[in-house]
Amino acid sequence: MPLIEFSDKGLCCPQGQFYIDPWKPVDKALITHGHSDHARWGSQSYLCHSFTKPILQLRLGDNPYQTVEWGETIFMNGVKISFHPAGHVIGSSQIRLEYNGEVWVVSGDYKVVNDGLSGQFEAVRCNTFITESTFGLPIYKWKSPEQINKDIQSWIQQNTADKKTSVITAYSLGKAQRVIQAIAEVTEKIYVHGAIYNVHEALLKAGWKLPTVHRVTYETTKEELAGSVVVAPPSADGSSWMKRFPNYVVGVCSGWMQVRGNARRRNVDAGFAMSDHADWPGLLQAVKATGAEKVFVTHGFQATFSRYLNELGIEAGEVKTEYGNDEEEGLTPSAAGIEDVEKLAEDE
Structure with a gap:
């Protein structure tokens, strides 16, 4: 049984009996960061990094919040859990899961360049890595x-x-x-x-x-x-x-x-061109640094990015989620002014 199943409520860990960034109410929700497509109202309890708690209180109101620090270890039904810096926004975290020697990392959203506020992305070694690809095309290379x-x-x-x-x-x-x-x-x-x-x-x-x-x-x-x-x-x-x-x-x-x-x-x-998401080189850097044998791509230019990873010899596949539709950068390619995705990918 995989450590994460992609259900109609979100990313489910059946062994630990919790969800990560669920888009429907659940009993136990682990939250990577405070953006509206990853942190939603209605769950019975929330676990997040301590920096994220005030954002959740602002946006979701009073709820049973439990907080952890980066690198702190907790267990849920035998699953070892720790939060690690994602560098996306203040408090944003990757969530590492370990069970019976198998390690998965759910990255949420991330960027690898330190912006001076959001913390430095930490590459976490794992067997399976779940990544975004909001800007998963070679044309996206940010200035410093x-x-x-x-x-x-x-x-x-x-x-x-x-x-x-x-x-x-x-x-x-x-x-x-x-x-x-x-x-x-x-x-x-x-x-x-x-x-x-x-x-x-x-x-x-x-x-x-x-x-x-x-x-x-x-x-x-x-x-x-x-x-x-x-x-x-x-x-x-x-x-x-x-x-x-x-x-x-x-x-x-x-x-x-x-x-x-x-x-x-x-x-x-x-x-x-200021973004809180990784650019194309950043996405590749992050994936390679994990050493993951398998990668799931949750949102963004999923087809292009997963195909490229497969060409590199990293097994990758697309999964359907409800992420990527926050207020700011969850646009469709056409709404962003990108009419020919394949051509842009090939031009590099």
């Missing part, structure tokens, strides 16, 4: 976090010189915190949407040291906002909420901005 920050800062400084308000869209958990840290180096006038403010406050109360931000409210005047930087979730773009800003320009932080022309197609002024 430092270079992306400089690009954003230069754009803001030019907008300020032009007396324009800079509005940057970034997912409320993950990129928003990275963006705010980059912005704080060039301005103190940082305003945020309520969704981002709520996450910001939850993290501050949990002890994270983050720059000072101001929530945009109905009382916030246009004079205050003039020449400022505003961080908002992608859902705010094009909404009536945006109309309050004077003389503003919009920049999008998303891995999809790697594809030339996406900023133009989405009718925004600038695009920054």
